[in-house]
Amino acid sequence: MTPQPFTVADVMTKKVVAVLPGADFKEIVTTMQRWKVTAVPVIAGEGRVLGVVSEADLLLKEELHDHRLGLVEQLRRLDATAKAGSRRAEDLMTSPAVTVTPGASLPRAARLMATHRVKRLPVVDASGTIQGIVSRSDLLKVFLRPDDELAAEVRREVVERLFPLSGQRVDVRVDGGVVVLSGQVRDGALIPVAERLARAVEGVVDVRCDLTAAEDEA
Template identity: 55%
Template sequence: MDSSPHRISDVMTRAVVAVGRRTRFRDIVERMEEWQVSALPVLEGDGRVIGVVSEADLLPKEEFRDSDPDRLTQLRRLPDLAKAGAVCAEELMSAPAVTVHPDATLAEAARIMALRHVKRLPVVDAEGFLQGVVSRGDLLKVFLRPDNDLADEMRRDIIDVLFPAPVEPVHIVVRDGVATLTGRVKDAKQIPLAARLVRSVEGVIGVDCRLTAADSDGR
């Protein structure tokens, strides 16, 4: 059970398009369209991430184009109204940027995305320099791991460690990401542990644990 969980550095996109503080509104839209992305990191001249411009930051310009919001709307939507008049990245960006480090786990990144309601995260080093970008789609790549790779990892890091001398061999079959465990083991208490550890292997979609405990007399 020594294998490390996948890290952001394993799945992130390293070729990243970004903009500077003074990048103009239209240039931002053109880069999003060209690269088919929904958000762009905003960088200082030395490559540090200082913010992110997303489609949501750009839309107020269209929303309030020909409207005359009442006072209540002005009070409630003040940040959006400010962005409606923005002309460059510095005025549009959300700051500070929500980022993640390359050594973070996929689960950590998924939690950040869910809590902060973002689809993409700039990946930065300890000094805040841009290393890449990770998207929701990148996090899902782990579920494309080959079945044989999943089975090999489970056998090596879980089954061979938990059950070094089973009553009979513990078998693992993985099909379409679903792992099926069969066989008899000496200690019934280890069955739920085995199922939990197998389920925690990144890329596993489901677990069908059919392990049974041997009789107390060893038969």
């Protein structure tokens, strides 16, 4: 009965800016600046994702340009020093890439970004072929859903299903993504369920539940 959740496929950007493994440093920087992105997937073959080059990977060259590391620090930062001395995408990239599938839920994508401290994820199919890219801002798109669309979904997926007999006495209002449920229902035990399900609708910011049980059912 839970409303159908949005997936990564619903919000991802399908037009992907990517580079080949042999792309040189300047080409990568130029690509990022031209398309205003902070990271690019590195792809091979027919779109298989090998890794991701981010601004952080590229900035290592600048960071270590005038800073000569001691032996201990070199050993501690082997990966960083190797990248700082590299010029090609295949050597600069972080691999394997942290990816997500089109059918993954938005909370799963958000957790992956938070866990791995990345701002975007390549979206790949079962074979590892790129299908799109999802960013932090993409995950917030659901909160741009119109209030009337949210109200219609809450009524259809929550009120009408939970309260088929008394649903017509329930008022559903949405303002700025905040859902307000009011009115009387026959089964008071389902009021907490209604609040939980309304809160689960993608794009809902908050829920205020003023439902009460009809006196003959209280």
